[in-house]
Amino acid sequence: VTRVDEAYAQLVAALRLQADLGGVLQLLEWDQETLMPAGAIEGRARQIGTLAGLLHERQTAPAFLAVVDGLADSGAELNPQQAVDVRETKWRVDRRRRLDTALVRERSTLHAQARAVWVAARRDNDFAILAPWLGRVVETERRAAAAMDASRPAYDVLLEEYEPGASAALIEPLFADLRHGLLPLVDRIKARLDAGPLDANALCGDFPVEAQRRFNQAVAVRLGFDFNKGRLDEAAHPFTTNVGDDVRITTRYDARDLRYALYATLHETGHALYEQGLDAEAWGTPRGQSCSFGIHESQSRLWENQVGRSMAFWKHLLPAARQAFPGLARTSLESIVVAANEARPSLIRTEADEITYNLHIILRFELERALVDGSLDVAALPQVWREKMGEYLGVIPETDRDGVLQDVHWPSGAIGYFPSYALGNMYAAQLDCAAEADMGSVEAAVAAGEFRLLLSWLRQHVHRLGQTYRPVELIRVATGQLPTSRPLLDHLERRVTFLESL
């Protein structure tokens, strides 16, 4: 055993201890969102704070940092796998240690306060009470970015928290292309709707929640979700969490609309398949962890959209759906696919369809970037928001509640997060095309219910790799192309053409 191997073993042991604490934190939060009695909230917040503090202690312990630095200095002696783990750990550790404890504490207190103010501001539709807090959040994030890396634009430093290796310079042309391609699609949707109403009610009706629970469970199993190492529960805001070799997804049911739960389940199952597909041998190390928020979102979107809204998927699923819900006995395949692809420009991001969704993200990227570089003032946000909504989607919110107050991200300090949603959509389309090119017809496999084919391809080209590559490089290696909006625009164009054909 060499000195380097010994140090690497120490690194892995430390990272795994940190991963255990991280998994426990995930369970505390999962339990809070799903099952915890309301009165336990204070105690739970304290437990989470205590555990997060212990994790932070470990992550910044001098002995741990010394191991990381020592390994980073012995670059040439590392084997390729070790090199990945050292590169990614060193990168995260360096970002973290440049933030002093006072700033870390200031940020988390400020975010908690601003989040609470946001709840009230949204309830009362009163942006004015949030504005000063948002100003403080932006200013504090700028300071944090400067501490982490003063040599680069603050926005890029923040963005990298979610999408390592990305930058505004990379995203801007991608989003410009995407916007350029989407605006005509939005016009075509509007024209189609002006020409006459779409009958998109095939999945509305009477769908008892208990039957939906069984149905969603079965759908997750069909896609490949492993219930031996996971669960499906309910939460107000669906999410996926990995408690540690134990991946839990949540959905929420609407007894009058089958789509509500089903597409949340498909989305979260996509996240879960990624987590369940990570390399178990490498658990706790960067090679055993997901690559980025954008890549994670690509997995959820691919299963939700490329797969779940396709004619092929419903060809496969319809018999089971009819068995679960006798009311669907005479509902046609085509009418269901219409319901699954209903589209129209709208105000709320989380309720937006697959096509217009991306414009909601581009708007937020433009605004948050301008906030951080100082070219946009917080006070001007509501007005600029309305202008851009009019320009991109042709709909203008009457209230800030339906406008700039709708998302929790900025008050929570999550600036630089939004781009990963649209990047995920682009990556999903690129990966879908690459899988199609590699495997022959993904569509035929989906129609036959053979989801394992697509899943194996994703396992091999995405899941198993963990953080071996950074997201842009991962996409290049997996698809043969750098990130690009073309496949997504082609995919969405086909959706619009389908709606026009009705």
Add this chain to the structure above:
Amino acid sequence: VTRVDEAYAQLVAALRLQADLGGVLQLLEWDQETLMPAGAIEGRARQIGTLAGLLHERQTAPAFLAVVDGLADSGAELNPQQAVDVRETKWRVDRRRRLDTALVRERSTLHAQARAVWVAARRDNDFAILAPWLGRVVETERRAAAAMDASRPAYDVLLEEYEPGASAALIEPLFADLRHGLLPLVDRIKARLDAGPLDANALCGDFPVEAQRRFNQAVAVRLGFDFNKGRLDEAAHPFTTNVGDDVRITTRYDARDLRYALYATLHETGHALYEQGLDAEAWGTPRGQSCSFGIHESQSRLWENQVGRSMAFWKHLLPAARQAFPGLARTSLESIVVAANEARPSLIRTEADEITYNLHIILRFELERALVDGSLDVAALPQVWREKMGEYLGVIPETDRDGVLQDVHWPSGAIGYFPSYALGNMYAAQLDCAAEADMGSVEAAVAAGEFRLLLSWLRQHVHRLGQTYRPVELIRVATGQLPTSRPLLDHLERRVTFLESL
């Protein structure tokens, strides 16, 4: 602020951090028993190990020990509340630090192994494969006891893990009295059963699990369980856990027998009411923690037995039970009380009735004490078990599975645990009598569904006190008497008389 107050504040902060970690460990275990997918067991064991290690680090950190020792040396300067917290913390800390890390690790490994062997031995009804492991467990527990306090009998040192301040010298005469009083009661039960069958089937029939869930939930609410800070779920072996201001009970349902879930729920609700009644101001400190295993068991038993098997309780509950289960429409009150008090000598402790149960415990106390002091050899256990079962209960197990292999306690290293079950039964009867003497008729209050009266009394005399007194003293202060078997024997004698009257 004096130097002592400052040190005490440090003590409280350290204890609360430890309590948070303890609460998180409780959640990990609760989740494992109720919801966790089977495949996550390895990861969960690792998380529990990691967190238990961190907790142990904190509990044995030199800075923490120095604070405890410093406070223990400034006895006269402590106010009475501080004195309690220092006394109890010092006592636990001293026990813990006298065990070296190697022995701590040896014990937990050995207990895990012996427990696994026990599972196989019980399955295969093969005591011989367990015997050498049990021998090692006894020997290791003797060494641990000697390390903790070589000046006292090993059994007493082990016993105090569960019942601080207790000793075999205290328990032996209590149990001798109890046994002396129980043997004639067992004879009377046998005589009653010989005279003709008891019709005890009133609570057997068709009780759909979903209706039982609602019913048990409602019963817990009636007794005073606070669902704003707690839950009721299902587990194979019902238990109660306090996750931190969040008390979770579990039960298990038998669709053919209402008693199965109901009496588990009453039992666990008793434990839960204790936890929910602890002094929230003192959380994390000994004053905010339960007094002992025996006192805890007194709370579960009091609600399960003194309350839950009484005619008064069923007078109150029957209308609700009939509403929940229309099959009970014509079932008489008396026949239900008979079903709730069915008694007969039997082989399995966990299935024993209220009366014979105590003899199962006395037998185990006698055997484990003899094992520890060396007067009984492990190899002789099955034979001595059979002899004592014949002597005390008149039934002799045909297999060791129904005899010495039935309990997990000894293989798990829990030697000294069993007495707390019978002590709990004695304490419950004493507390019930004292409450009756203080409040007038507990029975009338129960019949009127006014459980709050009894609960308030228990809050004041037991729950709120935490570890202010050690168990024997708590009972003396609360009831005016040292622990005694008389009230329990009187209570059980009334039960037998009732069965004889039928």
